Each structure stands twice: as C-alpha cells, then as structure tokens.
Amino acid sequence: MTDSPAPRIPLDPKEQPILDKLLSIRTNLELLKQDRSTYVKSQDVIDLYSKVIEQVVILNEIRTTKRLEQNRVDTVLDDCFQLISLAYLTIGKNHEPPAVYSFVSTTKRLLDHLKEATFYSPKDLESISDRLEDCRRYTERGKDAYSPHLLTLLEARIAVCRQVISELKLNLSHLTPELTPKWDKLVSILRSLSACNTRSKFPNDEVDDYLEQLKQLEEELKAYGIYAYESTGTKEEKVAEMTERLMISMEHPEPAPEAKDLIATLLRRNFVWIVTIKKKQGRIAPAFREVYDKLLEIKNKLEKLTLTQSWSLRETDLWGYQRALDRVDETRVDGNFFDAVGRPADLYEQRTLLYLLRKSYATIYQLIVSSEPVSEALLPIYNQLTTLRKCLLEVKKLGGVSSPRELYPYSMKLNSIDNMRVDGKFMVGNDIPEGQGSVTALLSECFEIAYDLRNDAEDSSPEEKSAPDNESGGEVRESEGDVRESGGEVQLK
Structure with missing residues (x-):
C-alpha cells in the first residue's frame, strides 16, 4: 500500500x-x-x-x-x-x-x-x-x-x-432557538442537493422539489429580516420594501447581524447551487473525471458497507479507504483541486469533488462509531441474536402469540446458541474472543422476552396451562437460568 x-x-x-x-x-x-x-x-x-x-x-x-x-x-x-x-x-x-x-x-x-x-x-x-x-x-x-x-x-x-x-x-452561537431549525433545514437541503448531483441519472423533479422548499424558507425568513438578495427595484419599490421590513420587525425582533449574514449566505449558496447543478446535469469536466470516478467509487462502496456492516465488515478494511481519501485530500492546494496541467477546478467541479470526499470521510466515521464491541469471531452469534431480538420484539409489539407452541422456533434457536457455551463462555478453539458480556446480555434478553411472551400466551389460553413443560416451551426458562448463573460470560465452539 x-x-x-x-x-x-x-x-x-x-x-x-x-x-x-x-x-x-x-x-x-x-x-x-x-x-x-x-x-x-x-x-x-x-x-x-x-x-x-x-x-x-x-x-x-x-x-x-x-x-x-x-x-x-x-x-x-x-x-x-x-x-x-x-x-x-x-x-x-x-x-x-x-x-x-x-x-x-x-x-x-x-x-x-x-x-x-x-x-x-x-x-x-x-x-x-x-x-x-x-x-x-x-x-x-x-x-x-x-x-x-x-x-x-x-x-x-x-x-x-x-x-x-x-x-x-x-x-453558530449567534443563531437563536427560532432560527436554528431553519439553519438545519438549509444545511440538510444543500447536502441533499449535492447527493442528487452525483446520481447516475440527474433527478430534475427532486431538485425542483428542493427549490420549492427553499422558496418557502425564504418567505419564512423574511419575517426575521433575512433575505437571499437585496432589492434591486425602483426607489418606490425599495421604500415599500423597507416599510414591509419595519412592519415585520415589530412582530419578530431581528436577530443579530451575524446570524442574519450566516443564514442569508447559506440561503444564497443553496439557490446558486441549484442553478449550477441544473445547468450541469451531473457532467464533470474531463480533466477531473478520473478523480471524480475514484471518489464516487469509494463513496458507493462505503455506503454499501453501511448496509451490510454487521455481516461483512472487518474494520481493518477501512484503512485502505482512509488512505485513498487522504491521498486525494492532500493533492488539494489552498482547498481546490487542480488538473494535470495545474489549472484549478471550477466552482462546480470543486464542490462536487469536495462533497464526495467529505461524504466518504463521514461514512467512515459512522462505520467506526457503529462498530460493536464484539470480536469478529463472535459476530455470527451476535448477529443471529440481534435478529432474534428484533423478531421477538416485533412479535411482542403486534400483540404476542396465541399459543406457546408458536415460540418453538425461537426457543430451539436460543437453546442451540446457549448450548455452544463451555463453562459459561463462547469458545473458538482454545480462545475466548472479546465481547463475551455483550453476547451474554443479548442472549439473556432474548430468553427474557421469549419467557414473557410464553407467560402472556398461557394466561390467555387456559387449556395450555396444563401442558407438560417440554411442550409449552419450559426449556426457555431453564436456559435463561443458565445464563444468569454464568455471571455475564459467554462462549463459542
């Protein structure tokens, strides 16, 4: 490398x-x-x-x-x-x-x-x-x-x-509580517009929808004396506009000049960016096509990893992406990209490449943050338990089961995982992988949810109360007891 x-x-x-x-x-x-x-x-x-x-x-x-x-x-x-x-x-x-x-x-x-x-x-x-x-x-x-x-x-x-x-x-300290949501909305729109600009097919309708949202925000911001552009009309029109501003300011005290400039600038950036991307329709200058394709490929691969992270990501794989992004980032001079003959990128190419670069760094950040404190040796079991927990919670949310027999598949799977433990731990060969406590806690929670569902089903079905334990899912409770006695430890064969 x-x-x-x-x-x-x-x-x-x-x-x-x-x-x-x-x-x-x-x-x-x-x-x-x-x-x-x-x-x-x-x-x-x-x-x-x-x-x-x-x-x-x-x-x-x-x-x-x-x-x-x-x-x-x-x-x-x-x-x-x-x-x-x-x-x-x-x-x-x-x-x-x-x-x-x-x-x-x-x-x-x-x-x-x-x-x-x-x-x-x-x-x-x-x-x-x-x-x-x-x-x-x-x-x-x-x-x-x-x-x-x-x-x-x-x-x-x-x-x-x-x-x-x-x-x-x-x-951002000058933003008032009333203006902060509007600032957040402008940030969100600008990021969404940049995302639209990197699609394989430019989404004109979606961009038009964001334009309408911007126009609505522009109207709302006028109540605070914030305008995307100053008036360029006749003297009479300017006087009328000043009168309107005075009336509005009596209802909504104007924010600090710093806050007004901050939001007005971002509002203008949004409008300018919409005009620019609608004109370009995703077309990148040939001189910057290679770096664009490289960054787009990295971004797409990282976003795919966010969808399959728990099943396919080995965190060390992120190093290659980090280094590739660092090399691109370090080629910039005074914040801009330059082609092979030393010419700087135009505004459109610069912002598009920067979006891809920043989005990729943000995705790596999110992948690191969402990494589970469980060894990859235990991840298959951890992922299975996570899925079981989601299923059991969904069953509970939908009103539970009508009969304890409906819990048999969950009980069998939980018991098969529980039986993998050796002396309360999940073992891989002679090793005890990290994350034993996390897996144990998840296993215990699954047993607890299943046990509650079984009790609720028995309460609502009197005829099931007399059924033998081995037919009503009694083994669930027994396994739960095993987990509790293990003191929070788990193991894997």
Whole structure:
C-alpha cells in the first residue's frame, strides 16, 4: 500500500533501523487484515502493538532535540497505529486506548472539512463532542495498562479536536432557538442537493422539489429580516420594501447581524447551487473525471458497507479507504483541486469533488462509531441474536402469540446458541474472543422476552396451562437460568 502523503525530509541514519522494523510490522498488519481464512486473534494484534511501541520509545530517544520533525518514519508509524487501532475494533476491544486512535484521526479530518465548508448542523457537533468525551474516558481509564507514549499522543489529538469543535460552535452561537431549525433545514437541503448531483441519472423533479422548499424558507425568513438578495427595484419599490421590513420587525425582533449574514449566505449558496447543478446535469469536466470516478467509487462502496456492516465488515478494511481519501485530500492546494496541467477546478467541479470526499470521510466515521464491541469471531452469534431480538420484539409489539407452541422456533434457536457455551463462555478453539458480556446480555434478553411472551400466551389460553413443560416451551426458562448463573460470560465452539 502506498504511503499517505507527508512531508519528505532527509532521514536520520539512526532512524533507518526504526523505519525498516515499522515497514515489517505494517506488512504483518496488512497480511493479518487480508487473511480471511480465520478471524483476527487478540494476541496477534497485541503483540504487534507492543512492537510498535518499542520503536516509538527508541524514536523518542533519538528525537529529544527535534520533536517536531516529520519524515517517512512518521508516515509509516501513523499507518501502523491506524491499522492497529482498526484491528482493536475488529477484535472487539473498542473501549481500549489503541482503538481510539483511528476514530480521533478520522474525526480530525471530518472537523477540518466542516470548518472549511462553513456549514454544518449543531447536532453534528454535539454528536462528535459526545464521542470525543467517550474517547477521553477510555484514554484516562487505560493509563495503567498502556504506554504513556500512546496516551500522550491521543490526549493531544483529542485536545486539538475539541479546540476545533469550540471554534465551530462559536460560529453558530449567534443563531437563536427560532432560527436554528431553519439553519438545519438549509444545511440538510444543500447536502441533499449535492447527493442528487452525483446520481447516475440527474433527478430534475427532486431538485425542483428542493427549490420549492427553499422558496418557502425564504418567505419564512423574511419575517426575521433575512433575505437571499437585496432589492434591486425602483426607489418606490425599495421604500415599500423597507416599510414591509419595519412592519415585520415589530412582530419578530431581528436577530443579530451575524446570524442574519450566516443564514442569508447559506440561503444564497443553496439557490446558486441549484442553478449550477441544473445547468450541469451531473457532467464533470474531463480533466477531473478520473478523480471524480475514484471518489464516487469509494463513496458507493462505503455506503454499501453501511448496509451490510454487521455481516461483512472487518474494520481493518477501512484503512485502505482512509488512505485513498487522504491521498486525494492532500493533492488539494489552498482547498481546490487542480488538473494535470495545474489549472484549478471550477466552482462546480470543486464542490462536487469536495462533497464526495467529505461524504466518504463521514461514512467512515459512522462505520467506526457503529462498530460493536464484539470480536469478529463472535459476530455470527451476535448477529443471529440481534435478529432474534428484533423478531421477538416485533412479535411482542403486534400483540404476542396465541399459543406457546408458536415460540418453538425461537426457543430451539436460543437453546442451540446457549448450548455452544463451555463453562459459561463462547469458545473458538482454545480462545475466548472479546465481547463475551455483550453476547451474554443479548442472549439473556432474548430468553427474557421469549419467557414473557410464553407467560402472556398461557394466561390467555387456559387449556395450555396444563401442558407438560417440554411442550409449552419450559426449556426457555431453564436456559435463561443458565445464563444468569454464568455471571455475564459467554462462549463459542
């Protein structure tokens, strides 16, 4: 895999052995993620993590007087940390400091793009802030078990992200509670328009619908003295407009000038973007077609993963997408894309490519956030239990069952999963994969729902009360008792 772009300066001869070992570790990590014949084992990942930390210690000793230096060693080191971080997610150690690294790196990229775009929702910032707070807690909790070199790095990166969030929140601080929903709507429309623009067939009708929504918003915003464009009519028309504004302001006090400018600018951007994309109809200039196709392919693949994540995603696979996006992102100069002869992209190509880039980073962020704290070795069982739980809850929502016999399929499946445990744990060979507690809790919940459904059915069907336990689903209760005695542990053959 090609390195992500990074400053290249002459390598200190003392750092060459470190680079060689890091390259070897990165190769081992890549082989680990590519091997689909078996699941990723915790001990393999932990051993490689320890080897990386050994090289970090040596590197820090060499760089006592040049802490800010960046060369190929740092690029490969970042690759190793990214792969190890995603591997920790793969083995279910989501709440350990190494797993935080990849999330924080992706978050920083996402925040930089939000800052550059200058439009985002307050809810976006709240969600990211909450996740960063979780990362801070995981880092704090791991101080006794993990290298201070890693923890110091994570703490610094989390602090940088929090600083950017503070700046972004400040930009929206002038929005009043009445204007915030309208701002959110404008953000949503602009994102939706960009999504329409990348469809294989341009959806004119859908874009026209968004145009109508914008016109309606424009009318609503006039009550707050916010206009997309200033009047260019005659003197009499301008006086009439000023009179109308005065009447409106008596009913709705005008917001701060900063808020008015913020919303008016975004409103104009929406109108301009609609005109532009309707004119272009999805046609990209040939000079930027290659990078467009590449970004569109990445975006589509990532979105497909969101649909099949629980069944097909190995988190380490995200590294390839991260690096491909980083390489494209780093080719920009002053925020713009340039063709092969150094000509900058027009507004249409620039915004279209940026949308694809930002959407892909946001999807990677969402995939990392939604990763379950369960080893991929246990995911087949975890996914089956998740599906069973959904089915049982749907049955309960629809009024339950008329007879305990209707629960037989669920009882049989739950008992077959329960019988996989060895001494209260799901085992894979001689290994005890991570995520035992999560699987056990889910199994116990399924038993509880099934037991409640059976009791409700027996209460409503007196003739079923006299049936023997082995015919009325009594084994469900017995298995539930087994789960409770196991103390929250689970295992897999």
